[in-house]
Amino acid sequence: MNVFITGCSTGIGLAAAEHFTAKGYQVIATARNPKSSEGLQSLDQSNDSSLVLPLDVTDQASVDTTIKKVTDEVGDIDVLINNAGIGHGMSVENTSIDKAREIMETNYFGAYRMMKAVIPTMRAKGSGTIINISSQAGRRPFFLQGPYCASKYALNGLSETLAHEVAKFGIRVALVEPGVVRTPIFGKNALPEEDKKHYEMLQSRTVRMITKGLLETGCDPIDIAKCMLDIVVSESPKMHYLLEQDARDNIRVYDEDGPEAWIKDGKIEDDDEYFKVQKDRYGYDLS
Numbered sequence: 001m002n003v004f005i006t007g008c009s010t011g012i013g014l015a016a017a018e019h020f021t022a023k024g025y026q027v028i029a030t031a032r033n034p035k036s037s038e039g040l041q042s043l044d045q046s047n048d049s050s051l052v053l054p055l056d057v058t059d060q061a062s063v064d065t066t067i068k069k070v071t072d073e074v075g076d077i078d079v080l081i082n083n084a085g086i087g088h089g090m091s092v093e094n095t096s097i098d099k100a101r102e103i104m105e106t107n108y109f110g111a112y113r114m115m116k117a118v119i120p121t122m123r124a125k126g127s128g129t130i131i132n133i134s135s136q137a138g139r140r141p142f143f144l145q146g147p148y149c150a151s152k153y154a155l156n157g158l159s160e161t162l163a164h165e166v167a168k169f170g171i172r173v174a175l176v177e178p179g180v181v182r183t184p185i186f187g188k189n190a191l192p193e194e195d196k197k198h199y200e201m202l203q204s205r206t207v208r209m210i211t212k213g214l215l216e217t218g219c220d221p222i223d224i225a226k227c228m229l230d231i232v233v234s235e236s237p238k239m240h241y242l243l244e245q246d247a248r249d250n251i252r253v254y255d256e257d258g259p260e261a262w263i264k265d266g267k268i269e270d271d272d273e274y275f276k277v278q279k280d281r282y283g284y285d286l287s
């Protein structure tokens with residue numbers, strides 16, 4: 001079975017490529033610059049059943065070239081895992097439209113482009129699995145992550161719609177929605193100077209939430225990779241996989257309390273009061 005994964009240079013994508021390879025699947029592990037990823041290089045050298053190829057999901061020509069190469073060399077794609085993504089850490093007010101577009105282009109249109117590339121063949125064969133790596137941020141908002149949340153909400157809407165449209169063709173679509181996963185993504189977005197004037201309080205709360213998540217409640221990329229494999233082997237996969245407990249708690253509380261409670265929290269100036277509210281509501285001790 002051929003498993004095609006995007007964004008495999010680091011983090012969840014690399015863990016998935018290693019995990020599926022170890023379980024005997026033919027893996028096509030892609031990245032913008034495979035040669036700059038030590039993990040991918042060692043996967044490439046140590047295993048005959050994995051094919052490592054360059055792919056930029058924002059570039060249609062790159063998608064076309066890579067899909068053609070895969071079809072020619074290993075055959076049809078049975079499983080597509082849309083994992084490539086970029087994070088964000090800036091207020092809606094100060095994010096440039098160009099930056100917001102880049103996030104959408106990668107996290108939403110990148111996955112869309114890949115799905116359009118594989119659906120015709122999966123439909124013709126009457127089988128296929130598409131796994132989209134979304135986020136808990138596709139189910140509830142997080143401050144200073146507006147464009148990121150928007151891209152993941154959009155991906156969720158697209159995936160649920162697609163799942164209905166292609167069910168009769170034997171194509172399964174699932175969303176994996178992690179909370180905090182210990183990957184390099186958090187080091188890739190410095191908190192910007194532009195937000196220092198009006199959003200500095202949210203910047204320091206972001207740092208505390210991420211630190212807490214990374215140190216205590218987060219999971220490792222392999223946990224997400226194992227879930228992907230469970231979806232592939234499942235007779236009847238679900239639509240949503242919220243991982244792990246942090247994400248499940250976050251979404252449960254957000255759904256119970258509603259957006260008004262979250263908006264009200266945005267007015268709290270005093271950190272001690274804010275952290276107490278968070279602890280009471282979500283169980284996090286951020287103080």
Ligand SMILES: NC(=O)c1ccc[n+]([C@@H]2O[C@H](COP(=O)([O-])OP(=O)(O)OC[C@H]3O[C@@H](n4cnc5c(N)ncnc54)[C@H](OP(=O)(O)O)[C@@H]3O)[C@@H](O)[C@H]2O)c1
Nearest residue numbers: 007008009010011012032056057084085135180181183185
């Ligand atoms: N870590 C978390 O807490 C978390 C939580 C929820 C959801 N997620 C989602 O999980 C996915 C993987 O993230 P991660 O945490 O593993 O972060 P990561 O280590 O930064 O991995 C992201 C991957 O996406 C690739 N990528 C970025 N832009 C690309 C493009 N235009 N074309 C192809 N590949 C591109 C990166 O490649 P380069 O090396 O070329 O940049 C990298 O391989 C993302 O969709 C992210 O939104 C992560």
